Amino acid sequence: MQKQIRCAIYTRKSCEEGLEQKFNSLDAQRIAGESYVSSQQLKGWVAIEKKYDDGGYSGGNLERPGLKELFQDIEAGKIDLVVVYKIDRLSRSLLDFARIVDFFDKHKVTFVSVTESFNTADSVGRLMLNIILSFAQYERELASERIRDKVAASRKKGMWMGSRVPLGYDVKEKKLVINEKEAELVKHIFESFVELKSITAITKKLNKEGYQTKEGKEFKKGTVRGILTNATYIGFVKHKGRLYKGQHEAIVDDELWNKAKENIETRRHIAAKREPALLKGLIRCYACDASMQATHAKKKNKEYRYYVCGKHLKGRECSGKEHTIAAGEIEQLILEQIPIILNNETLMKEAFGEVNEFICETLQGIVSIWESIFPIEKQNIVKLLIKRIWLKENGLKVEISSNGLKSLVEKYEATNNPIEARGKDIEVFAQYQLKKCIGKSMVLVQEGKNHKKTNSILLKSLVRAHLWQQELNEGKYTNIKEICSVNKIACPKYVSSILQLNFLAPEIKEVILEGKQPSHVRLNNFLGTKMSLLWEEQLNVFYRQEHH
Template sequence: MDQSSADSRGLDVTPLRCTVYARTSGHEAVDQSYTSIDAQLDTGLAYIASQAGIGWQPTGTTYSDANVSGSVLERPGLQGLMATIKAGQVDVVVVHKLDRISRSVTDFSQMMAFFDQHGVALVSVTQHLNSGDSLGRLAINTLMSFAEFERDVAGERTRDKIIATRRKGLWIGSVPPLGYVLQGQRLAIKEDEARLVRRIFERFVSLHSVGLLAQELTEQGVTTKTWVTRTGKVRGGKPIDKVYIYKLLNNRMLIGEIQYEGSWHPGAHEPIINHAVWEQAQGLLSEHRRPRKARLVAENDFLLRGLVFGEDGRAYSPWTSSPRGNRVYKYYVPQKDIALGGGASGLPRLQAFTLEQMVADHVYAQLKNPADILARLPEWMTSHPEYDAEQFTAVLTTHADLWPTLFPAAQSQIVLRVVGKVTVHSDAITVRLIVEGFVELIREYLRGEVKPNTVRDMMNRADAGKPRKPRR
């Protein structure tokens, strides 16, 4: 029965709300007046209009993702479509081809399960497939298996091409390293950048210090390599820091080599650094390189990791000295000093033990002064029927009394719960406390979930476990 006869007889049809999804891959152009996205959307809307006789109705909203790979599901347009489906506003999703949804069988299976869960059908215009019937589902799964196979084969071809190109000593990649410019697939020396590279190597050999070199280059206004993207945006041009210098000093491309299959081989480009200067630089780097010894300090030994900041807003990083005998020294160091050299931030580096002890003492002082903590409680909390100031004060006082006998681990747990941020100034530190942390501590104590673990507790348990001598 055709659509006209169905309409003439007045048969009831169930209206189906339909929308269109379109996608293009990263290599497809989108800067034209009529793009592939437009073509896919128009085709889908035309198909929906052709099915009006069986109740198909466009929702008025379409979804699309431009320059996004089909191997990922984290796409704005697709996520918007899924949100609409969850809201129960769509019955049919129309696509130009199935691979517009996904090129991965696993991801496509997840999407089909999502569609089934919400009672939504997937329709492919050019492949004449509808997930609403069993035969259509079988054909869809078969086609998706071939689509994933095609994607895997294309990936293997791309990897083989990269390896074959680099075996010939040619460049394949994005931006060439500092000192070179791309001419076809060959790297050519860019003289102004090459002079900077040679100067960096020569100054490092002379100064024997990456930190001093970074400070010198920063004072001279020297920046990293700049380039322009395909969209016309300027990238790079940032101050040179120690990390950038280390990478440059270890880049064997500067002596005419190129890397592939995990090792370095002779390249087709001219070297910028001669081997004598290179060997000098590598010898100095080897002298300054820390020996790889077993770590004597655990990662969690830095109690305030991620909580310490300078007054300039930049974070402090945990730093461990090289082993000296059986000892290591721990510090909190401004990140700016790490990047640009000691003293660049104008803030002090702090011994970890000293800083952590100062913060712990501050928490202890707050526990001994419960009134100060209770005064900072929000009004909604103090007006709660279960709030009891005397009871809260008693619990905090109990913790203060037990503090000197607590194990260091127990003290650390309390510190982590109530300390929100430590700010380092040039001549002082400030500690921001989390009042809610004290409240949770009180609640757990009152519920009997957590009791302070003290040295006295351990001794009592030890005494209780000792076998007693029989009485004569």
């Protein structure tokens, strides 16, 4: 009996125009593919019913849902041959097409083009495909170069080339014309900056006064800075760092522009003289998940440094109580935490998988000389180890990178022995009392030396269990297989085991959520047949002595 060849027909259309029609380009491509497959019935070709369509997606990349679904079914062994109307329906990029062909080869799948009579089952077909795709790629790159040259020439003539329309202007007949109402706002921004000399202060003022951007949104610091540095407002257009006289009218006169520019240059000079904030890019507000920005304030000829919630800084609402914290205190506290963390054997075992003799000696050596390490090196260590710091109402949650710890040991370990990466990132909670000081600033006062840690894997699994069960109850998923498919999980047994966490004793759930679980507790204790449904037995496992 002749072997049946399962054929998948893939269709693609770059733009969405016409897709709403009852019979569109995708349908035409599919009919052509089905007809071609029917003509090869004697070879055992059979078209599978499932459709792999990408309407409105470019062939310049592989980020297409229909194509991804095709790949998944090929990996699952459901397809023997792929049929397309033309080869560029599959990809317009030679590099991407080469990857696709390699993927097909790996899974023993061939490729056929209906209109170009190419079959990758033979070497001649492969050669012809590569030649045609090479010319297609050349033509595409040549067209891109022509467009870039045209844009450059138009910019030099001062023409507006259809980019984002700046506040203060409208577009009429492909030209920028002044919007009088918005132009008054632009002038107000420039004049306010000359007076206040602070982008932060202007941003807060604009939002408080009810002004909005051209898109109808509240102002952000970046938006205001962009307006103050946009040469469009003095009648110029910018292209690759150079300014050309524009064909539009200016909104801001040269005198006002130069005053604003002078203030910006002064601020940049002051910022360059300051030392970089130790925790910049690391510390975040736990309440609203916004990055905390390093700011400065001058009082009686003395400069004070703070970390301020990004949302609060922009005048937006933040549900947290601690919007501002003194930079010096929190930076000192983090520097004090580093040797404490390195000296915690339980945490280091979790981070490294196991702590051998030379790891232990290296860590102890760093701890012993910590106070004598130069400040700049301490800063480098902080940047290496810490992934993120969360400011909470009752203290700090610090996320430590296991890879950072390994790099630190390799850096200071004399024999340069490579360390096998078997551990995981760790979390440390340092409990502190937060007190008000001088109105806004928050100063951290340490309550004790007890440091708690959150088992991120256990906590994440508990949250997943609750979410999946809720989605099952609401009908978003009908079974475990659908959960696996949507979340790209290969093992249904894993999902079933996670769902079992919903039957944990309420006391255990509460302790896990608070990060107060015993150090010996692991997710594995509650997966599959290892988990008892009796709360009393669960509590016995949960609170057993660590040496048992």
